[in-house]
Amino acid sequence: MITGTSYLGTEKTTFGHKKDRGSYEQELIHEIIDSSLLAHLSFQTGGEPFVIPMTFVRVGSKLYFHGSPKSRIAEVLRSGGPVCAAFTLLDGLVLARSAMHHSMNYRSVLVFGATQEVTDELEKRMSLQALVEHVIPGRSEDIRETTDAEIAATFVASLTIEEASAKVRAGGPKDAPSDRELKSWAGVVPLQLQAGCPIQDNPGKHGTPLPSYIEKYKLSPARRET
Amino acid sequence: MITGTSYLGTEKTTFGHKKDRGSYEQELIHEIIDSSLLAHLSFQTGGEPFVIPMTFVRVGSKLYFHGSPKSRIAEVLRSGGPVCAAFTLLDGLVLARSAMHHSMNYRSVLVFGATQEVTDELEKRMSLQALVEHVIPGRSEDIRETTDAEIAATFVASLTIEEASAKVRAGGPKDAPSDRELKSWAGVVPLQLQAGCPIQDNPGKHGTPLPSYIEKYKLSPARRET
Numbered sequence: 365m366i367t368g369t370s371y372l373g374t375e376k377t378t379f380g381h382k383k384d385r386g387s388y389e390q391e392l393i394h395e396i397i398d399s400s401l402l403a404h405l406s407f408q409t410g411g412e413p414f415v416i417p418m419t420f421v422r423v424g425s426k427l428y429f430h431g432s433p434k435s436r437i438a439e440v441l442r443s444g445g446p447v448c449a450a451f452t453l454l455d456g457l458v459l460a461r462s463a464m465h466h467s468m469n470y471r472s473v474l475v476f477g478a479t480q481e482v483t484d485e486l487e488k489r490m491s492l493q494a495l496v497e498h499v500i501p502g503r504s505e506d507i508r509e510t511t512d513a514e515i516a517a518t519f520v521a522s523l524t525i526e527e528a529s530a531k532v533r534a535g536g537p538k539d540a541p542s543d544r545e546l547k548s549w550a551g552v553v554p555l556q557l558q559a560g561c562p563i564q565d566n567p568g569k570h571g572t573p574l575p576s577y578i579e580k581y582k583l584s585p586a587r588r589e590t
Numbered sequence: 591m592i593t594g595t596s597y598l599g600t601e602k603t604t605f606g607h608k609k610d611r612g613s614y615e616q617e618l619i620h621e622i623i624d625s626s627l628l629a630h631l632s633f634q635t636g637g638e639p640f641v642i643p644m645t646f647v648r649v650g651s652k653l654y655f656h657g658s659p660k661s662r663i664a665e666v667l668r669s670g671g672p673v674c675a676a677f678t679l680l681d682g683l684v685l686a687r688s689a690m691h692h693s694m695n696y697r698s699v700l701v702f703g704a705t706q707e708v709t710d711e712l713e714k715r716m717s718l719q720a721l722v723e724h725v726i727p728g729r730s731e732d733i734r735e736t737t738d739a740e741i742a743a744t745f746v747a748s749l750t751i752e753e754a755s756a757k758v759r760a761g762g763p764k765d766a767p768s769d770r771e772l773k774s775w776a777g778v779v780p781l782q783l784q785a786g787c788p789i790q791d792n793p794g795k796h797g798t799p800l801p802s803y804i805e806k807y808k809l810s811p812a813r814r815e816t
Contacts, residue, residue, distance in 0.1 A: 450630055463719065464740045550792070563777050
């Protein structure tokens with residue numbers, strides 16, 4: 365169901381298989397991206413495919429990635445060649461009555477485009493603060509300000525979301541009618557990324573109490589409830 | 591520390607940045623792969639990068655991927671072009687006293703190579719059963735046998751692990767010495783994929799009790815404890 369703005373379908377984002385799971389809806393695409401902690405960024409280097417997990421943040425219609433200016437990834441992202449970024453949330457294991465109908469519940473997004481280096485100092489600073497807030501909301505007010513030298517020593521690339529699609533599988537197994545009467549247990553084992561007990565660094569020396577924004581940090585299927 | 595067999599470092603698997611996090615150790619590489627539920631498979635299509643999350647299983651030195659013979663991915667994997675598969679386990683958020691030293695704890699593997707279609711019926715059957723067992727050990731004995739027609743209707747590709755490397759970050763934040771006295775809370779928020787309460791499909795009709803292999807299915811940082 366399309367309720368709002370959609371991204372345009374293109375040759376690359378056309379769903380070949382299981383079309384009913386696909387969507388170009390902007391709201392859904394942004395929600396899946398924002399619920400992810402990592403992107404898998406795929407690109408070409410020396411004419412061959414390469415994929416790397418990266419932290420990122422979305423601000424409006426832009427994705428920001430950062431790294432050391434000396435890293436291989438900075439070199440690639442600076443070149444502005446085509447990239448494909450995948451965002452994948454694994455929501456559950458789907459257990460059917462036959463091996464063939466076993467599946468997984470997931471929400472995923474692919475974004476296609478070309479990255480470009482962010483050179484504007486204010487935009488770099490904003491994106492780095494947004495990145496910290498994306499990973500753990502409330503954190504940026506609890507740490508010292510980033511210095512100009514640190515901003516200068518950081519490589520930031522942006523990728524504008526224009527060509528993007530989402531794919532979602534939810535619900536129980538879809539067994540063949542002839543298998544429905546079999547006695548195998550069938551259903552869904554939900555999966556979610558969850559936060560464990562925080563481990564303080566060097567607590568004897570400082571003993572800073574656990575801030576409430578960390579205490580309430582919870583990862584749910586929608587990643588966090590704040 | 592290298593304790594056993596290692597994969598050979600090549601141009602593609604040489605660590606450019608943060609070399610101390612890298613390893614070619616076979617045992618570590620296999621452990622990370624086996625602890626993953628999804629691979630992000632990167633390849634080229636129409637000369638541009640593409641990445642797709644896929645279920646998989648490792649059997650010895652081979653990775654197996656499967657899909658519908660009509661899917662776009664089957665077409666690509668059949669072609670035998672170069673691929674790069676990423677396996678990523680997110681273990682925690684690392685909170686430092688400055689934005690720049692924030693990080694994540696993770697275990698990741700990259701495998702480079704070329705896929706080939708599996709046509710041998712026995713190998714296809716073995717790989718599909720291994721896939722079910724990889725995702726949820728004990729499951730394959732609880733479901734009906736896969737028919738020859740189902741095997742024939744499934745596309746399976748293999749990728750031999752020859753060129754591979756692992757990268758691991760563990761432990762607390764690495765702040766600059768001058769930041770160590772700051773009062774910000776610093777440390778690690780551990781993350782793990784966890785299984786929730788299983789939801790039975792159509793329970794009124796059958797009411798099959800929850801099998802023990804599902805009951806004990808737990809996902810820990812090492813994915814599962816059985």
